[in-house]
Amino acid sequence: MKKKVLSTILAFSMVVSALAGCGSAASGTTEATTDTQTSGETQIQTQEAAPAETQAEPAAELTGIDAIIAEAETMTMEELAAKAIEESNGKTFYGVGNSSRGKSALPVFIEYLQSIDPSYSMEFEWQQPKNNKIFEQLTSDSLKSEGTFAMTLIQDGNQIQTKMVDTDILKTFVPKEWAEANGTTADAFSGFLPLQTLNKVFMYNNTGSATFTNCWDFVYDGSHPLFMGVDSEIVGKNFLMMLTEDKYATWLKEAYDKLDDTKKAYFEPVIKEMQADASDLGLGANGAYALAWIKLWVNNYNEQTDDGPICNTLVDASATDQSGLLVYSKLRSVEESATVSVNNINVAAYQDGYTGIGGYGYCHYLFLTKNSPLPWTACAFIAFMTCTEAGFEPWGKDMGGYSANPNVAKEIEEKFQHSNGGGDEFPAKNDRGYDWWTTTGELVLEDPAYCSEVSFTVGSWIDVLDHYAPGE
Structure with a gap:
């Protein structure tokens, strides 16, 4: 019986592959190859440039959330903070994630913004759906002209790829300082932005x-x-x-x-x-x-x-x-x-x-929603979690969770000394x-x-x- 099931699976897979191959040939696209570089605490994938003889079509002018992300990727933490203060002062920020610690990171983020502007205030709510319902929740929210959720912290790379990224529901933002810490740029980086590896x-x-x-x-x-x-x-x-x-x-x-x-x-x-x-x-x-x-x-x-x-x-x-x-x-x-x-x-x-x-190790990834009601604040919050020790600390206080920013990882280890977390008494x-x-x-x-x-x-x-x- 298992052989029959496997044969059916493979037969259908070959049909899908063949159709995909025909589509690629018809459109004249070429496969991009990837290079994997290890820098500090994360792996960075960069696509090789297309051959010189290939004439790339002019990039379409970015609009909406894509234009905001592109601009945000050129800005420092301080510049993003100023945008966030202007955008979300007096408003409520809604986040959703697989980790409840987003709820712990948000008050610290607000305190950081208040250190710049003492008059700043922002309410927040953080939801953690059970039974893998986060994908359904984000899909439903994506149907609105303006969503409820500003950003998400999410795991399960397979479903993220097929249900969230391929469908354009979630958008990757790469903070400038995170990219620099990993020896790359937002333009060169491909893949999802990892907060940490567990x-x-x-x-x-x-x-x-x-x-x-x-x-x-x-x-x-x-x-x-x-x-x-x-x-x-x-x-x-x-x-x-x-x-x-x-x-x-x-x-x-x-x-x-x-x-x-x-x-x-x-x-x-x-x-x-x-x-x-x-x-x-x-x-x-x-x-x-x-x-x-x-x-x-x-x-x-x-x-x-x-x-x-x-x-x-x-x-x-x-x-x-x-x-x-x-x-x-x-x-x-x-x-x-x-x-x-x-x-x-x-x-x-x-x-x-x-x-x-x-x-085995898997990541928590950070994304903006395609219809984020507070995109600048979401970008600033993501940068805060990935580029500062205080922002990552809700996760970093535990052993076995590694920041994808080598600078932050070093600061976390210096503070919590996970390498000697049990000392001589509890070597495990x-x-x-x-x-x-x-x-x-x-x-x-x-x-x-x-x-x-x-x-x-x-x-x-x-x-x-x-x-x-x-x-x-």
Whole structure:
């Protein structure tokens, strides 16, 4: 049955691809290539210039929100603040986001504007829709001539790409000082503006005898890691789709190669079984290793409703030998007792000899709405959160959340000392930082463009996998 579903998926995908290819040929467009540069705490993508012989059509004159964004991208924080004061004094600012901490950042932003003009005042409301309703809410608001929401802080790169950016509902604004800190310009930057990267990492309870020295151990016989399911938090599905990208599939292959013969023998039949699917899905040389890991993970993880309960379970002495994949920052809120302690868990990637992926990272992105009622204030607020330590502090006070501005990231670390967050007493809380996690720690990073590209093929393949049901 799964083969029939997969065949249908692939057949439809090829038809769509063919039609898209015909459209491109007819319009005479060419594909742009991308370069990825790493600077400080973020990855910047820039498009290469078109060949000299290609005559680009004159750019259309920008109007409305696009013209405001273009002008705002040339302005300093102080200049944006002046525009915000002029625009929103005495008004109410409405924001919507996946993170409730936007509500904490807004009063600090208002205080900053009042330091420039003591007579300034602004009321605000911040909404945090549940059950992934933020996309529906923003879509509905986009139908108005003037929207309610001035801006949004939003996650899930795949749905942002397909539902919000491709449909022109959300607009990217790149603050001048953020671009300069990352060694680029607003014109050269492509992609979404990240406020921060969050990481979810593999952890396990250490009160028993179980050890997890390889990322394949989390999908080995009898292992049922605690995890927010791919249906309850879609960034988890993005993580699985990203594993099929060549870089991460290679990481999985390299980790497999370091397993002992007994474990290799357990995984080898599944890997062989996945060879045909990997070929059908157009994956690279190591795609079967990624599909095997994904299949075993979905077949075996113990689905939970939230990362908080996962953390509470794992740090309890009674959770002997259990494991999970959860937001790293949850360790910050653990209340120590006779039976509960951060020292009852190990962060897998921190252990000597651990091999393979240590977890995954995804971003909170910032956008203006296309019909923002207060666009200048939205631009100033976005610049404040991404370019100042005070603006990022509501998120930066936690370990495992990394500012996409290297200057701000440095200031946050100097203030909160996350690298020594637990000291000698709680070593699991000593955050090794973005640079370590994305290299040595082998953190899998969400790429919205790749997720969007494979969401119908790989994503649909994931959807038909069997899920673990405890007790059955």
